[in-house]
Amino acid sequence: xxxxxxxxxxxxxxxxxxxxxxxxxxxxxxxxxxxxxxxxxxxxxxxxxxxxxxxxxxxxxxxxxxxxxxxxxxxxxxxxxxxxxxxxxxxxxxxxxxxxxxxxxxxxxxxxxxxxxxxxxxxxxxxxxxxxxxxxxxxxxxxxxxxxxxxxxxxxxxxxxxxxxxxxxxxxxxxxxxxxxxxxxxxxxxxxxxxxxxxxxxxxxxxxxxxxxxxxxxxxxxxxxxxxxxxxxxxxxxxxxxxxxxxxxxxxxxxxxxxxxxxxxxxxxxxxxxxxxxxxxxxxxxxxxxxxxxxxxxxxxxx
Amino acid sequence: xxxxxxxxxxxxxxxxxxxxxxxxxxxxxxxxxxxxxxxxxxxxxxxxxxxxxxxxxxxxxxxxxxxxxxxxxxxxxxxxxxxxxxxxxxxxxxxxxxxxxxxxxxxxxxxxxxxxxxxxxxxxxxxxxxxxxxxxxxxxxxxxxxxxxxxxxxxxxxxxxxxxxxxxxxxxxxxxxxxxxxxxxxxxxxxxxxxxxxxxxxxxxxxxxxxxxxxxxxxxxxxxxxxxxxxxxxxxxxxxxxxxxxxxxxxxxxxxxxxxxxxxxxxx
Numbered sequence: 001x002x003x004x005x006x007x008x009x010x011x012x013x014x015x016x017x018x019x020x021x022x023x024x025x026x027x028x029x030x031x032x033x034x035x036x037x038x039x040x041x042x043x044x045x046x047x048x049x050x051x052x053x054x055x056x057x058x059x060x061x062x063x064x065x066x067x068x069x070x071x072x073x074x075x076x077x078x079x080x081x082x083x084x085x086x087x088x089x090x091x092x093x094x095x096x097x098x099x100x101x102x103x104x105x106x107x108x109x110x111x112x113x114x115x116x117x118x119x120x121x122x123x124x125x126x127x128x129x130x131x132x133x134x135x136x137x138x139x140x141x142x143x144x145x146x147x148x149x150x151x152x153x154x155x156x157x158x159x160x161x162x163x164x165x166x167x168x169x170x171x172x173x174x175x176x177x178x179x180x181x182x183x184x185x186x187x188x189x190x191x192x193x194x195x196x197x198x199x200x201x202x203x204x205x206x207x208x209x210x211x212x213x214x215x216x217x218x219x220x221x222x223x224x225x226x227x228x229x230x231x232x233x234x235x236x237x238x239x240x241x242x243x244x245x246x247x248x249x250x251x252x253x254x255x256x257x258x259x260x261x262x263x264x265x266x267x268x269x270x271x272x273x274x275x276x277x278x279x280x281x282x283x284x285x286x287x288x289x290x291x292x293x294x295x296x297x298x299x300x301x302x303x
Numbered sequence: 304x305x306x307x308x309x310x311x312x313x314x315x316x317x318x319x320x321x322x323x324x325x326x327x328x329x330x331x332x333x334x335x336x337x338x339x340x341x342x343x344x345x346x347x348x349x350x351x352x353x354x355x356x357x358x359x360x361x362x363x364x365x366x367x368x369x370x371x372x373x374x375x376x377x378x379x380x381x382x383x384x385x386x387x388x389x390x391x392x393x394x395x396x397x398x399x400x401x402x403x404x405x406x407x408x409x410x411x412x413x414x415x416x417x418x419x420x421x422x423x424x425x426x427x428x429x430x431x432x433x434x435x436x437x438x439x440x441x442x443x444x445x446x447x448x449x450x451x452x453x454x455x456x457x458x459x460x461x462x463x464x465x466x467x468x469x470x471x472x473x474x475x476x477x478x479x480x481x482x483x484x485x486x487x488x489x490x491x492x493x494x495x496x497x498x499x500x501x502x503x504x505x506x507x508x509x510x511x512x513x514x515x516x517x518x519x520x521x522x523x524x525x526x527x528x529x530x531x532x533x534x535x536x537x538x539x540x541x542x543x544x545x546x547x548x549x550x551x552x553x554x555x556x557x558x559x560x561x562x563x564x565x566x567x568x569x570x571x
């Protein structure tokens with residue numbers, strides 16, 4: 001199926017719009033689209049979240065399972081990421097059309113989340129040192145593609161990890177270096193992932209002409225030659241930088257873009273975290289009062 | 304699966320607590336003597352169905368259906384140009400179906416590849432179900448794509464897929480002869496039961512899925528892969544057909560409500 005195409009006239013229109021800080025939908029260069037975020041939609045998963053950024057729709061389900069430790073990190077649990085673009089997201093994702101994009105997004109997400117830069121306390125995920133640990137499987141499904149996929153995926157993954165609960169385990173020492181552990185059934189005992197607050201957020205800037213924009217639509221993405229993805233955590237530390245696209249960028253512009261991304265990420269993380277905490281508080285209040293908690297999921301009206 | 308003595312809340316050794324440990328060993332009572340099933344339903348009751356159309360912006364038609372805890376999503380593209388020229392038919396459109404189950408949909412994570420045999424089989428069933436219903440002769444040399452996604456698996460996959468696909472096709476404006484409504488039914492302790500959930504399905508209950516065109520009552524799909532006594536077949540099929548008529552009413556309500564909403568927005 002054809003990849004989206006753009007005419008030179010449309011391209012010129014978008015470039016001029018970016019130049020004058022008024023894009024096709026009226027936004028400024030550094031404005032996000034309307035954002036809808038909800039956690040805890042899937043009862044079968046250990047954690048889940050769905051985010052709709054403009055028209056880009058991503059659903060993340062997290063399953064926590066017991067697995068073998070990796071030999072080079074015998075005292076840590078691990079995270080495995082997987083991104084899948086559903087054919088419903090775009091005409092070009094039919095059959096094997098999405099394979100390349102899936103790979104790119106999966107590796108980018110893994111780069112951001114596995115390793116010390118993710119800020120997660122992987123030591124806490126170890127059950128029996130040298131043998132068993134918790135493995136967090138992150139499965140992101142892109143349901144609708146309307147530009148700025150990676151940022152949307154990272155936002156949703158953060159929210160889903162906030163929502164994830166890891167069952168408590170009790171270890172018994174049988175002596176002789178043998179250990180046995182039991183998994184508690186009680187949902188109340190399950191704990192949140194330690195170090196969640198340090199998860200980085202990604203901000204991707206797209207260079208169009210001599211300016212750069214945030215959160216592009218598909219047509220704007222087609223006009224950009226260079227993209228810069230910066231991972232920033234809540235203390236303002238940079239957790240990863242990646243340049244994409246098929247153009248080259250001036251080093252001074254590059255530094256400026258990294259600066260901007262770092263500055264923008266701070267308030268974004270703050271606001272998102274505040275909203276997530278508020279949602280959780282509402283759910284807990286409702287549970288305590290015995291009221292039913294209704295999750296909207298795909299029934300949320302977005303028009 | 305081992306049950307520890309003395310502490311009813313804990314499981315021993317390397318087992319994870321999950322609902323799928325109802326398996327070969329335990330005898331869970333699927334139908335109590337009072338006539339109640341595991342989730343409190345009667346034998347001939349459907350699970351609660353909620354549905355919505357026009358969920359996505361990119362696809363021509365889309366629908367989301369929740370039947371109990373099973374969550375299914377359908378997206379339709381078309382009619383559009385055929386992807387592989389060799390497959391184009393001169394007198395009608397071809398229908399292409401892709402079926403995918405999310406890794407987090409079952410209680411144990413399982414990543415299925417796109418070419419998994421079960422997925423391909425379900426896709427083929429759905430294609431065969433819709434081919435006679437869609438007026439494909441109106442679109443020669445084109446392709447209609449139906450993409451199905453399961454987010455949560457609690458039984459009744461084939462039936463929710465067909466119901467979701469019907470809604471999505473209607474949402475895409477593709478002309479069809481009639482709705483296609485599907486329902487599953489089974490037999491527990493010689494009693495025909497309607498709409499099985501995952502627990503009942505995995506407990507070796509004979510399960511039959513039927514898809515009908517409600518106006519004429521014609522059967523488009525009949526699928527069963529377990530043992531059922533021939534004397535019970537008629538009553539189980541009849542129960543499933545009744546379930547289909549109930550589902551037709553629900554789907555019709557959803558379509559009319561969504562169309563009314565569109566009409567209101569246009570005229571307001």
